[in-house]
Amino acid sequence: MSLPYAHEETAVAEAQRVFDGRMPTAPGDLRVEARGITPVPEDARYGSPRRLFTVWFAPNLTMTGVFTGTVGAALGLDFATALLAVVLGTLLGAVPTAYLGTWGSQTGAGQLPLARLAFGRAVALPGALQWLSSIAWDALIGLFGGDALAQLCGWPFWAGVL
Structure with missing residues (x-):
């Protein structure tokens, strides 16, 4: 041997x-x-689109959704046009994510190993950009949510954010 x-x-x-x-x-x-990071065998896979809907829908119920809804009015659009813009923008933004989301169920692998298929060891760069994007997203949620809370309660901005 x-x-x-x-x-x-x-x-x-x-x-x-x-x-x-x-x-x-x-x-x-x-x-x-x-x-x-090993692929999940076919017989060990479970779940449904209905279950994934709840996983992705609930975290998006934030003040940024309320903010997005007000942008149309701030730009002077009527309700129907603003609603159409929000729906189309959401769909256009969701299509690439939805397509890439199907790769996991087809291969049984998680997002990090799949990202390595496209980027190799350079996956650290999009990973770092995603990390920074997540920090910025959390900051925006805190700022917009805090501002909305301050406006609703008549508090100063800093108290709403805290």
């Missing part, structure tokens, strides 16, 4: 030991996912 072959055998045994933990089997199963 050659050394590289023995090394491969050891690596396979180690991977089986690491990834043989009990996996979540259904929605609500609160076990820790131990598979890592």
Whole structure:
């Protein structure tokens, strides 16, 4: 037996030991996912578009949605035109994300391994940009939400943000 072959055998045994933990089997199963970045086998996949809808809809119920709804009025658009602009903008922004979201269910892999297909080791750059974007998004939610709260309650801006 050659050394590289023995090394491969050891690596396979180690991977089986690491990834043989009990996996979540259904929605609500609160076990820790131990598979890592390895693809999820077909027989271990579960979920539905209905379940994903709630996962993505609930976090978007923020004050930025209210702010987005007021932009049309601030620009002087009538209700129908403003609503159409919001709906079209949302759909145009969602199409690339929805398409990329199908890759995970087709491959069984998470977003980081899939991003590496397109970017290789340079995935750190879009990852850093996403991290900065998330910080900016959280800041905007806090600022717009705080301003809305301050306006509604008659408080100073800093009190609404806090």
